[in-house]
Amino acid sequence: MDNLTVFTEFLLMDVTTSQELQVLQGVLFLVIYLGALTGNLLTVTVIVTDTRLHSPMYFFVSNVSLLDFCSISVILPKVTVKSLTGSKTISLAECAAQIFLYVFFAAIELAFLVVMSYDRYVAICHPLHYGLIITPSLCSQATAGSWASGLVYSAVHTGALFRLPFTKTNVIQQYFCDVPQILRISSLDVQFSEFIFVVVCTCFFLASVAFIFTSYINIFSTVFKMHSLEARNKAISTCTPQLAILLLFLISGVVAVLGPTAKKPSLKNLLTAMFYTTVPPFVNPIIYCLRNREINAALWRMFNRFSGFSVKIFQTKTKISSVIGK
DSSP: OOOOOOEEEEOOOOOOOHHHHHHHHHHHHHHHHHHHHHHHHHHHHHHHHOOOOSSSHHHHHHHHHHHHHHHHHHHHHHHHOOOOOOOOHHHHHHHHHHHEEEEEEEEHHHHHHHHHHHHHHHHHGGGGHHHHHOOOOOOOOOOHHHHHHHHHHHHHHHHHHHHSOOSOOOOOOOOSOOOHHHTTTTHHHHHHHHHHHHHHHHHHHHHHHHHHHHHHHHHHHHTTTTTTTHHHHHHHHHHHHHHHHHHHHHHHHHHHHOOHHHHOOOOHHHHHHHHHHHHHHHHHHHHHHHOOOOHHHHHHHHHHHHHHHHHHHHHHHHHHHHHHHO
């Protein structure tokens, strides 16, 4: 025990040792991050500023966009800096914070997806009772419950992972602190307690997924019975983006949890991690803008207002310049 080494920092491994390729990787991460940042903040801005989108459904959509922005901000900015500077170390506290925040936002997003499926179920299957069931008070309670459940889950999960010191190795075969990699270098006691915790949480996860898919089965069975083509198209335009985002979230979660834990850096390992950490936050705003007609229309209204405001400013400056010239 006297010769036991307790690690207080980790060494992150890259696919390549070439400085040029690491810089290229950093630039790629930067482009992805800026794209996700623009898309999600634009979605939130449109929903907040356009009064036609002030409804419970778009309130939940704005929260999901905010969560996507936060989740990708936990990993990519630091990874980008490390790739551009060539730094490979991360402290124990930074690693724990990275895992805590990423799991925190992912858990909240799952809770919001459950709430959004219930919101669409009530809106389409029981439209006459929608205003009585989905009230502002219920939305506030659902939001607070989602954030609270995410906080509890992430705190317990991170505490279980980091409750004992790391003595095996400090090498993480990934470009960020990944939960499977942390488990790989953890003690047997931590691995066993984490296994029990994951089994319990999997039961809640499967129950949530079952609830979501039951809601959407009822939704689409109701939609296909509608006689009005316009009403059917409107219902589909509001449900299919949420369903696509749900499927993307579940697929990325399955890849993250059930994918093989790499024991050495590889391109496959890098691409797999990039898929479940960057693709959902980057693609979700695109799905909403392409598939949701109301958000698409709101974007055009915002751009028209902005262009009209820019034209007025330009005309005002032109008039002032002409007056000064005379």
